[in-house]
Amino acid sequence: MIEISPIGVVSSPLVSAASAPRQGDEGAPDAWLEFDAAVATGLADLAPGQEVLVLTWFDRAARDVLAVRPRGDADRPLTGVFSTRSPDRPNPIGLHRVTVLEIDGLRVKVNNLEALDGTPIVDVKPVLGGVAER
Amino acid sequence: MIEISPIGVVSSPLVSAASAPRQGDEGAPDAWLEFDAAVATGLADLAPGQEVLVLTWFDRAARDVLAVRPRGDADRPLTGVFSTRSPDRPNPIGLHRVTVLEIDGLRVKVNNLEALDGTPIVDVKPVLGGVAER
Numbered sequence: 001m002i003e004i005s006p007i008g009v010v011s012s013p014l015v016s017a018a019s020a021p022r023q024g025d026e027g028a029p030d031a032w033l034e035f036d037a038a039v040a041t042g043l044a045d046l047a048p049g050q051e052v053l054v055l056t057w058f059d060r061a062a063r064d065v066l067a068v069r070p071r072g073d074a075d076r077p078l079t080g081v082f083s084t085r086s087p088d089r090p091n092p093i094g095l096h097r098v099t100v101l102e103i104d105g106l107r108v109k110v111n112n113l114e115a116l117d118g119t120p121i122v123d124v125k126p127v128l129g130g131v132a133e134r
Numbered sequence: 135m136i137e138i139s140p141i142g143v144v145s146s147p148l149v150s151a152a153s154a155p156r157q158g159d160e161g162a163p164d165a166w167l168e169f170d171a172a173v174a175t176g177l178a179d180l181a182p183g184q185e186v187l188v189l190t191w192f193d194r195a196a197r198d199v200l201a202v203r204p205r206g207d208a209d210r211p212l213t214g215v216f217s218t219r220s221p222d223r224p225n226p227i228g229l230h231r232v233t234v235l236e237i238d239g240l241r242v243k244v245n246n247l248e249a250l251d252g253t254p255i256v257d258v259k260p261v262l263g264g265v266a267e268r
Contacts, residue, residue, distance in 0.1 A: 045216075
């Protein structure tokens with residue numbers, strides 16, 4: 001077993017899966033990432049305008065699901081979850097590509113986040129540019 | 135606390151961090167993803183030629199590191215880990231964009247994987263195309 005310690009939590013107007021878009025670029029709202037003080041040093045180089053990958057833990061997902069109908073569409077065949085972005089999967093890690101809009105201490109505002117209010121944040125990574133830029 | 139259950143393990147010629155490239159597209163070798171039989175249903179729709187995101191757990195990383203010199207370069211300033219791809223970070227989840235080369239039952243061969251031999255696999259996700267293709 002591997003233990004994840006959340007580093008923060010999502011603060012969002014989205015409170016139920018029924019109201020959430022399926023992906024961030026399908027109309028998801030701005031949201032605040034509220035980080036724990038313990039990880040402040042790790043946040044020091046984030047800045048508005050940067051594109052980052054936010055990793056979350058879909059704490060309301062079903063972990064015993066291995067096949068779904070994509071996008072909840074009854075006309076689509078059952079598909080192995082590793083070929084879908086369904087939140088229901090053995091380890092429900094959410095992967096969100098967003099842009100940093102604003103930083104206020106331990107709070108970071110981002111756009112296009114489809115994670116629900118209260119979702120734990122587990123990591124943030126930069127979007128990698130080409131090899132020469134690294 | 136959140137518990138991750140690995141779904142498989144990486145089988146790779148890379149056995150030490152010193153021999154591993156820093157990113158998959160910087161000369162990383164082909165590797166086999168060896169999945170547990172329990173998740174076979176989730177793998178059913180993977181096929182050679184697909185681009186996927188493999189999420190791993192860097193089990194040899196240091197979790198108490200919040201700032202690093204990028205790429206281990208002593209000339210670069212200490213940088214918050216959430217602005218780097220360092221494996222050393224509070225929750226050392228690896229994110230690897232690879233292409234599926236071959237499938238043999240529960241074993242999936244991929245290219246460009248910089249994870250070390252024995253690294254736990256925690257999730258696989260498709261690379262998302264444009265909104266109209268979903």
